[in-house]
Structure formats: C-alpha cells, structure tokens
Amino acid sequence: MTTRTARRAAATRRSMEPVVQESTPSMIASRVREAIASGHIAPGSQLGEANLARELGVSRGPLREGLQRLTAEGLLISIRNRGLFVIEMTPERVQDMYLARQAVERAAAERIHDGDPVAAGGALMGVIEVMARARSARGEGVADIEFHQLLVSLAASPRLSRMHEILMTETRMCIHALADSYVHGDAVRVEEHTAIARSFLDRDARLTDELLAAHMTDAVRRLTAGRSTAPPSSSA
Amino acid sequence: MTTRTARRAAATRRSMEPVVQESTPSMIASRVREAIASGHIAPGSQLGEANLARELGVSRGPLREGLQRLTAEGLLISIRNRGLFVIEMTPERVQDMYLARQAVERAAAERIHDGDPVAAGGALMGVIEVMARARSARGEGVADIEFHQLLVSLAASPRLSRMHEILMTETRMCIHALADSYVHGDAVRVEEHTAIARSFLDRDARLTDELLAAHMTDAVRRLTAGRSTAPPSSSA
DNA sequence: GCCTCTAGTATTGTCGACAATCCAACGAGA
DNA sequence: TCTCGTTGGATTGTCGACAATACTAGAGGC
Structure with missing residues (x-):
C-alpha cells in the first residue's frame, strides 16, 4: 500500500527517485552477461539451462527469457534443439x-x-x-x-x-x-x-x-x- | 536419420545450404517487430500476452521469450507487473x-x-x-x-x-x-x-x-x- | 575391421495452472 | 465534497511436467 502513495508523491514533486523494480529476466541477463564478460564462462561453451537455473535459483522460464536477451545482443547463438552457445572471438x-x-x-x-x-x-x-x-x-x-x-x-x-x-x-x-x-x-x-x-x-x-x-x-x-x-x- | 548424413555432406562440401531451423522465439520476434514497424501496433500501446499468444497460435512461454528480444532491442519497454509497452517516438x-x-x-x-x-x-x-x-x-x-x-x-x-x-x-x-x-x-x-x-x-x-x-x-x-x-x- | 542400425539418455521446446501484483470502481467516514 | 479503505477483475510472474529432438554407446552385419 505504500507504493501508491510513494508514486503519487513522486508525481507531484520529483525530488525522490521512483522505485524501479528491475524485471527478473533483466537481472538474469546481467548476471550471465557479467559472467561471460569476465571470462567466468568460457567462449564456445554451451549453457545448460537446468544447471544455470539451479545455480541462479530461478526456474527455466525466466532464465530462458533472460538468455534470449543475450541472444539478441549477439553474445549467444541459438541452435534449435541443441542449445545456446557463447560466441567465440575469431x-x-x-x-x-x-x-x-x-x-x-x-x-x-x-x-x-x-x-x-x-x-x-x-x-x-x-x-x-x-x-x-x-x-x-x-x-x-x-x-x-x-x-x-x-x-x-x-x-x-x-x-x-x-x-x-x-x-x-x-x-x-x-x-x-x-x-x-x-x-x-x-x-x-x-x-x-x-x-x-x-x-x-x-x-x-x-x-x-x-x-x-x-x-x-x-x-x-x-x-x-x-x-x-x-x-x-x-x-x- | 537423414539429418546426420546431410550435415556431414554439408561439412565436407559447402554446396548446399544447411537447413537452419529458426527458433520459435525468433520467429515471434520477427512477426511482432514487423507489426510494430508497419504501424499495425500503435506506439505506446500495451501488448497483452494472452491476446498475442492466441493470435500467433503459441503459448505464453515462447511469446514472452520473443518479446524479451524486442525489449533488448529497445523497441519495447518492460514495467514489472504492468506489462510491455511499445515505445513512443518523441x-x-x-x-x-x-x-x-x-x-x-x-x-x-x-x-x-x-x-x-x-x-x-x-x-x-x-x-x-x-x-x-x-x-x-x-x-x-x-x-x-x-x-x-x-x-x-x-x-x-x-x-x-x-x-x-x-x-x-x-x-x-x-x-x-x-x-x-x-x-x-x-x-x-x-x-x-x-x-x-x-x-x-x-x-x-x-x-x-x-x-x-x-x-x-x-x-x-x-x-x-x-x-x-x-x-x-x-x-x- | 568398418559401417550401419538401434536403443538409451540427456537436453531443449512447449504447455497449462497457480500465485502475486496491480488498476479501477465502489462505498464508508470525516 | 473530499479522502481513505476495500473489493473485484484482470494481467503478469513463476513453476513443474510432458513431449519432441538430438547426441552417444553398443550390437549386429558386411
């Protein structure tokens, strides 16, 4: 119930930053992106959905959504019925x-x-x-x-x-x-x-x-x- | 069983294009992207998942994955627990x-x-x-x-x-x-x-x-x- | 010995159902 | 009359289970 009043207050005077709740797929994408950028996940390796989901403590649904975002960024390539792979840097x-x-x-x-x-x-x-x-x-x-x-x-x-x-x-x-x-x-x-x-x-x-x-x-x-x-x- | 031999043939001689089966989320993203680009979906409007899923003949899972891709492209903006909205062109x-x-x-x-x-x-x-x-x-x-x-x-x-x-x-x-x-x-x-x-x-x-x-x-x-x-x- | 075919296994793709959250409308009280 | 609290409806977020597909190992035939 506090969200409504807070939002209204933000609408009238813009002193306080409105509470932006990041979506779960977005957070997942950030995590995995960071893991790839830092070399924690090797280039060319396959991303097993079940493992990643367990590791991040989420279900496969949100995980797949986050990974789709990385695919759109070109960081992963998707092969149907095979899985997602990290790109290799030629x-x-x-x-x-x-x-x-x-x-x-x-x-x-x-x-x-x-x-x-x-x-x-x-x-x-x-x-x-x-x-x-x-x-x-x-x-x-x-x-x-x-x-x-x-x-x-x-x-x-x-x-x-x-x-x-x-x-x-x-x-x-x-x-x-x-x-x-x-x-x-x-x-x-x-x-x-x-x-x-x-x-x-x-x-x-x-x-x-x-x-x-x-x-x-x-x-x-x-x-x-x-x-x-x-x-x-x-x-x- | 024909896929394996076909793939091997493609690997040895690259005359025939290998059959690339596009993933469903990718196809969904293309469809919705086209609908937005052609003005069929108005800017600023909300994308109801249930309606879109019915319209495209898929479940909400793949649909959400495809929409995440468009979100990554900046074509949609996601507000948690509210939904996805087409960006407006200011x-x-x-x-x-x-x-x-x-x-x-x-x-x-x-x-x-x-x-x-x-x-x-x-x-x-x-x-x-x-x-x-x-x-x-x-x-x-x-x-x-x-x-x-x-x-x-x-x-x-x-x-x-x-x-x-x-x-x-x-x-x-x-x-x-x-x-x-x-x-x-x-x-x-x-x-x-x-x-x-x-x-x-x-x-x-x-x-x-x-x-x-x-x-x-x-x-x-x-x-x-x-x-x-x-x-x-x-x-x- | 090499190739081919056949299960077996593991992974991905898809779906339906449930839980959580939000917006709008309505009514009660100051 | 205005404000606040409540209820209802609808939508999103999440999960588990099932179906489809592709790789792998092994047996059998040439």
Missing part, C-alpha cells in the same frame, strides 16, 4: 567489433565537440588519473574500459550508449580470452587516452577523430597480431 | 535515432570506400532506379529504406548491419507515425540518394561523408519540424 569478429566501436565512439566524440568538449576533456583526464593511480591493483584493461565508457556516456545519447555497452561486453570477453597479448600495450594506451582527452580540451574535433581511429586500429592490430584469419579450431 | 528519440544512424551509415560508407566503392555505387544507383520506377505503387518510404539497407549491407559488417536493422525498425515506425510530414520530401530524398551513390562512383570519401551527414540532418529536420521538444502527452 580475428574477423574482433576486427568487426572494433569497426563498430569506431563508429559509435567517433560519433560520440563528434557530438561532444558539438556540446561542451572542455568539460568532457576534463572528466576524461580525471578518470585517466584515477585509473593510473589505482593501476596494477585492479585487473588489466579496466582503465581502458572505464575511459571509453565515460567517453560515450558524455555524448548523452541513449542509443549510442546502449550499442556501446553491448560492444564493451564483447571487448571485455576478448580481453580475457587474449589476456597475454593485451597487457603489453598498457602504457601505450594510457598515453593515447591522454592525447584524446587533450584534443577535447583543445576543441580540436578533427584531431580527436584521427586519434580515436588510430587508437582503434592499434588495438585491433595488437589483439590480432600473430594470429591467422582462420583459427585452428573452428566450428560451424 | 522528437528527442527521433533525433537520437538519427544520430545513431549517422554513426552506423557513415562508418559503413567509410568501409565501402576502403573496399570497392565503384561497385557499391553501381549497386546503389541500380536500387535507386528500380525504386524510382516502382514508386507510388508501393508505400512511401520503401525506397528510402531500401537504399540505406543496401548501403550498410555493402559494408559487409555483421555488427553494423545488426545495429542498422534495429534502427531501421524504429525508422519505419517513425515514418508511419508521422506519415503526413514524411511524404513531402520524397523527390528531395531521391536526389540526395543519387548524389551519395555518385560520390561512391567518384571515389570521393569525404563528399560521401558530408552528403550522408546532411541527408540525416535533413531527415531529422523534416520529421521534427513544427513539433516542440516535449509532446503534450508524455508518460514516465
């Missing part, structure tokens, strides 16, 4: 992923330049500094992730943010799968991030665009270095 | 949608210029011509849709294509909702499309980028013309 997919990231982040950067690039540049500098200080304590790559997530969120575009979130999940998955070839470029990345942030402070939209494109190209080169375009174990 | 959302479309299509165009822009330009010219001939017979906007879908598909990027597909669904929904203010710019659009296609034939990447950006800006201006940023009936 070099082609890494390349395509970074192409999409480039599209999203460059658009976000352009939009920031149309708004308040100086404030954005300051915020980015801040996160770089904080992350540099806390580096090596946390896992590798969190600084990278944090920077790019902030970059896109500063564009204040719901759709770009949603797209980027999906792509960052895949990126994190990729980082864990190829951890050895990722850690090397840590210092390089920080430097590139700093240059990008500075270009915002300088209001140099063209430079930001070039730096971002180069940053992405570097990343995809590092990740696919020494790997052929077709991995040894590929399944249909 | 001017802000239209603007954001076209921002995302700009990001995707410009990236696709850039990638085409890295590949074979002349062939792509030819293909685009072809679809423009075919659509100009069959115009006014089909509904408004199909030429526009067709052109942009072909443009992105020519980039041969799965992720860009998937993102674009989602955005085009929203675009179609928007067109039907604002049909009156859309039909006017039909001739203008064809002209702009032709210019874009020609820029591919001329291998002028910078021009393509500028034309695409302008094309998007025009579209969003036409669609939001005369409308305030906040519609009279807005719900939280």
